[in-house]
Amino acid sequence: MNQVMEFSPAPDQSGAPFLQARGLRVTYGMTRALDGVEVTIARGDSIAIIGSSGSGKSTLLHCLSGLVTPDEGQVCLNGRDLSTLPDAKRSALRRQRFGFVFQFGHLVPELTALENVSLNLRLNGTGRKPAEETARRWLQDLDVVDLAGRRPGEMSGGQQQRVAVARALATDPDVIFADEPTGALDSANGELVMELLTRQVRDRHCALVLVTHDDKIAAYAERELVLRDGRMAAPTTGVPR
Amino acid sequence: MNLTRVVGLAGQLALGSPRSRLRFVFTAAGMAVAALFLLAGAAVLPLSEAQRDRAADRSSTLEKGEPRSAGTLLHRGWSDVYLDQPLLVKEVAAIRSDAPPPPGLERLPGPGEIVVSPEVEAALRTDVTLRERYPQSIIGTVGDAGLTGPREWVLWMGADPAAFPTDHVPSSGWGAKPQDVPRLPGGLRLAVPVGLAALLLPLLALVVNAVRWGSQERDRRLAALRLAGMSAAQVRILTAAEVGLASAVGAVGGGLSFVALTAALARWLPGGGAFFLDALPPAPAAVAIIVGLPVFATLTAVGALRRMIINPLGVVRRAAVNRPGLWRLLPLIAGLALVGWLLLTNLSQSDAAVPFFLAGALIMVGLLVGAPVLCLGVAKLLLRMDRHPTMLLAARRAQASAGSAARVVGVVTLLVFAAGWFLAVLPMADAGNASSLARLEQSLKPQTMIANVERAPEPGELDLPGVTGVALLVQLELGVQGAASGGLYATAGDCAALSTVLRAPLPKCDPEVTYLTGVGEQSRLADGRPLAAYRVDSESADGLNYVELGPIRYGPAFERVPEGLEELGGLGLGIVPMSGVPTEALRAGQLLVTVSSSDPGTVERVRTAIQGLQEGGDREVRYVAAMIQQHQSVSAMYQRVTWAGLVLAFVVSTLSLAVALLDRLLEERRAVAALRAQGATVRTLRMVLLGQTAANLLPGVLLGLACTVPVAEAFFVITERPELTIPWTQLAATAVGCGVAALTAAALMLPALKEAIDPRLLAAD
Structure with a gap:
């Protein structure tokens, strides 16, 4: 029923940008959400996209992750333009290569924590038992294995977010996209989530694209990219720290 | 907060954003559908009763206790069919000059005159074949008071009193008494309310779902209103007003749709008749529905709100x-x-x-x-x-x-x-007669008509284009020869003629073999005693007095009717050579005519010719298929x-x-x-x-x-x-x-x- 579609990007060439966006333009109605944005991300990179509300941060993240096709410009993963891919392949890409952490977690409310974390693995064709074993390990790593049988409505915000991080990491992605992952958390929980997230990202050498308006959270990334009114307010490759 | 402000604010909130407008439309649409269905359901019985009342108004009556001499007119009716359109024919003859006209007529038609409904008048002006059947002079149009529906086909035919049997009961006026009006069958009077109740359940579910539409977004708005300073009670009143407003608009819309739809259906419904708009559901029922639905919806919304805690930080549902x-x-x-x-x-x-x-x-x-x-x-x-x-x-x-x-x-x-x-x-x-009629249809050729006739057709009288078979069934009353009593009934027909209307050829169709049927009658006639045809001569205190008409000549044995003809047998068919029946016993009964053409004009001409053989109040000429349909x-x-x-x-x-x-x-x-x-x-x-x-x-x-x-x-x-x-x-x-x-x-x-x-x-x- 759910074809396990493999996404096979062009072979990785060492040193070459892994994920690259050029000349992105996105318009919603009369509003120009992105205007000529360019960004390059290598494997293992961590970049924070900063800007005030309405600056286009989330739109850029959606374009980089293939959720939205830009009106102009390109987003290439290992040299392959994502906009040329059919929807099914882009879905496969997100399932297999990308992980997502949203502000409110957006866990499936009807599924338990274990089922939420194992869902993508199963959608990728992994059997139920191996998927749940993998999911359980991730919940263990994030110190929420006690919540495996609970539903999101039975967890605190911080607990939900940790489950969401486990979900994002369970498929061993190449890139994690995190959109205000600590926006709904208190500072203690927020720091805890970021510590866990960045450690896992570092250990697994996957890239992290972090959207935030909080400088403290942005400090967890190695580079930052500032957006203002849909335009770059900093050099295109991002300012290293 | 006074009512006007509440309603005004509710309207503002209900229509203030695209999403809230969509919610308003959905709620109103749900209410409109519910109102439409409920009004339609409530209208069924009153409309049916109104049609029956109108039909009863044109029944002739003689007041109880009045002598026959008080009667001023003679009246009978029958159902005709023209091109599958039912036509009610009412024959009337004035006995006295003060005979009142029926509802919808200015005066009684005389011999050679007809008064017709508007649809029949239009048809008579354009259709030659129909005009051949009713060539009388049209003296007027039946008014609405004489019709059960604006498109009904009715024809009032004037006649001479001599055309009626001498024992026909005269009438003195029109309009059956209420207790004499046949009401809808009890089963139907029960079926309609039960059907309405069954319809009510899903309608109420639809109403509840429509009211709950978009409730999550509304919850956020409620919290915002509380944050702005409204009390919980005020917020509840406002929500109830919003739901009430949408529901009221929907219910009124449903009511107006019902009126428009009904007006269209009153003219459009096929099959003639339809209904007059003055028979729509009584005002109390309509008001109860149009008012009751929004009240129900508002109470549902208020009931749902009672289970919630609405505070400025959000809405929490109380019940686990x-x-x-x-x-x-x-x-x-x-x-x-x-x-x-x-x-x-x-x-x-x-x-x-x-x-x-x-x-x-x-x-x-x-x-x-x-x-x-x-x-x-x-x-x-x-x-x-x-x-x-x-x-x-x-x-x-x-x-x-x-x-x-x-x-x-x-x-x-x-x-x-x-x-x-x-x-x-x-x-x-x-079950029952319908299945026997179905078997009859299987015995006869397609497109065979059956009619009760008073006389046999003259030779060549039914030699019309399209007619491929004509057979007359005569009714016989039999008894043992010399016994001076009948009491056994049979129907006989000419063997060769019947073969022209039956699907299967008759076996042993020769003068030496006789088939006689009838439940239980074979045993009474199996002893081989000679049979005779009888006729009832008079009735006395001792019973019926018979006159023997002559012997019936039959073959050496009685046999059962061959398979496939049981239904004709069930009617008492005996297939005897007509020469074996005394002439005086040949009282015409049923005429079977097979028409090969499917041309409606040809069929109607044949029907007109058959009606020329009929008298009295039974002039229906029907296809067997139509008989089955009518029975069912x-x-x-x-x-x-x-x-x-x-x-x-x-x-x-x-x-x-x-x-x-x-x-x-x-x-x-x-x-x-x-x-x-x-x-x-x-x-x-x-x-x-x-x-x-x-x-x-x-x-x-x-x-x-x-x-x-x-x-x-x-x-x-x-x-x-x-x-x-x-x-x-x-x-x-x-x-x-x-x-x-x-x-x-x-x-x-x-x-x-x-x-x-x-x-x-x-x-x-």
């Missing part, structure tokens, strides 16, 4: 989610157990009636009340299976929505049970009313399900968008939604049908109808149809996924 208890299955189990007991015991019909109806009621209540348990149980079963993530998602969503889905599922299950039950007992309506008309009416009610109720339930699904989909759109973002394909999401619907609904459909089986079997046993069987094919088709319809409704909501999976929903707040 309760798992449905297994006690909900008790009525269903009890009902099925009672049915099982009825099947095992051998109670008489009268003794079994009460337990049977009790069992039926328990099962129906059980299907409604037990729906949440069923929904939850099926979801749990699917979870155990969990072969695929799509199944997992569908099962979990079905589990989470079991409580709210059960509202619709219970109603659908009940409707399916009613439909299955109806299918199972339907064959009973076809009452049962057909029950079937139509019941099926219409069931189908309508199912459509409304499906609409309600679609509304609930769409509402839930939009409420959870962020979660759905997140699933999409993580890589679930649109196809996967569609399958999840359809799977969720199927998981909730299909088991209910199957359970509803499954409950039909034992109940129907018990019914067959109790009523001693072993020949009736469960219509498995039709039940399966019903299950498939219901399932497909429900899934189609869910599928129609799938385009809303587009909005649900917009990635912009995932943007951080």
Whole structure:
């Protein structure tokens, strides 16, 4: 029923940008959400996209992750333009290569924590038992294995977010996209989530694209990219720290 | 806060944004549909009664106790058919000059005159064949007072009093007394309210779902209002006003739609007749519906609000989610157990009636009340299976929505049970004479007409284009020769002539063999005594006095009527050579005429010629197929009313399900968008939604049908109808149809996924 579609990007060439966006333009109605944005991300990179509300941060993240096709410009993963891919392949890409952490977690409310974390693995064709074993390990790593049988409505915000991080990491992605992952958390929980997230990202050498308006959270990334009114307010490759 | 400000503010909130306008429209549309259906249901009985009253107004009467000499007119009527259009013919003859005209006529037509309804007048002006049948002079048009519907075909024909039998009872006026007006059959008077009640359940479910539409967004608005300084009570009043406003608009809209639709139907309904608008549902009923629905909706909304805590930080629902208890299955189990007991015991019909109806009621209540348990149980079963993530998602969503889905599922299950039950007992309506008429149709050639005639056609009189067969059946009264008594009836016909109208050729069609039939009569005539034809001469205190007309010549043996002709035999057919019947006994009875042409004009010309052989009040010339239809008309009416009610109720339930699904989909759109973002394909999401619907609904459909089986079997046993069987094919088709319809409704909501999976929903707040 759910074809396990493999996404096979062009072979990785060492040193070459892994994920690259050029000349992105996105318009919603009369509003120009992105205007000529360019960004390059290598494997293992961590970049924070900063800007005030309405600056286009989330739109850029959606374009980089293939959720939205830009009106102009390109987003290439290992040299392959994502906009040329059919929807099914882009879905496969997100399932297999990308992980997502949203502000409110957006866990499936009807599924338990274990089922939420194992869902993508199963959608990728992994059997139920191996998927749940993998999911359980991730919940263990994030110190929420006690919540495996609970539903999101039975967890605190911080607990939900940790489950969401486990979900994002369970498929061993190449890139994690995190959109205000600590926006709904208190500072203690927020720091805890970021510590866990960045450690896992570092250990697994996957890239992290972090959207935030909080400088403290942005400090967890190695580079930052500032957006203002849909335009770059900093050099295109991002300012290293 | 005064009422005007409340209503004004409610209107502002209701129409202030695109989403709130959509919610307003949805709520109003749900109310409009509910109002339309309820008004239509409430109109059925008054309209039918009004039509019958109008028909009764043109019945002639003689006051009780009045002598015959008080009568001023003679009146009889019959039903004619022209091009499949029923035509009511009323023949009237004035005895005295003060004979009153019937309703709708200015005066009684005299011999050679006719007064016709507007539709008949228009037809007579253009149709030559119809004019040949009714060549009399048109002296006027029947007014509305003389019609049951604006398009009815009625013809008043003037006649000479001598054309009526001498013993025909005269009349002195028009209009049957109320107690003499035949009311609708009791079954129909019960069927319509029951059908209305059955329709009410899904309509109320639709109303509740429409009111709850977009409730999550409204919750946020309520919290914002509290933050702005409104009290909890004021917020509740405002919400009630908003719902009340939308509901009132919808109910009024539904009422206006009903009026417009009725006006169109009054002129348009085929088959003639239709109805006059003055028979619409009485004002109190209409007002009760148009006022009652918004009140019900508002009370529903207020009731829902009572379970919530509305504070400035958000809205919290007070009640914890309760798992449905297994006690909900008790009525269903009890009902099925009672049915099982009825099947095992051998109670008489009268003794079994009460337990049977009790069992039926328990099962129906059980299907409604037990729906949440069923929904939850099926979801749990699917979870155990969990072969695929799509199944997992569908099962979990079905589990989470079991409580709210059960509202619709219970109603659908009940409707399916009613439909299955109806299918199972339907064959009973076809029993009896209808089946014998059907066998008659199988005996005669296609397009054979039957008419009662007063005289035999003259040679060549029916040699018309298209006529391929003519046969006359004569009625004989027989008795043993010399016994001076008859009492045995037979119908005889010419062998060769009958072969022209029968499908199968007659075996042994020769003068030496006689076929005589009639229940029980063979045994009385089997002793070989000579037979004679008799006629009743007079009636005395000692009984009937017969006159012997002459011997019947028959062959050496009585034989049964060959197979296939039993129905003609059932009418008392004896196939004897006409030369074997005394001339005086040849009293014409039934004429059979086969017409080979399907040209309507040819058929009507033949019908006109046949009517020339008729006298009196029985001048119908019908195809056998039409006779079957007419005989089944009452049962057909029950079937139509019941099926219409069931189908309508199912459509409304499906609409309600679609509304609930769409509402839930939009409420959870962020979660759905997140699933999409993580890589679930649109196809996967569609399958999840359809799977969720199927998981909730299909088991209910199957359970509803499954409950039909034992109940129907018990019914067959109790009523001693072993020949009736469960219509498995039709039940399966019903299950498939219901399932497909429900899934189609869910599928129609799938385009809303587009909005649900917009990635912009995932943007951080």
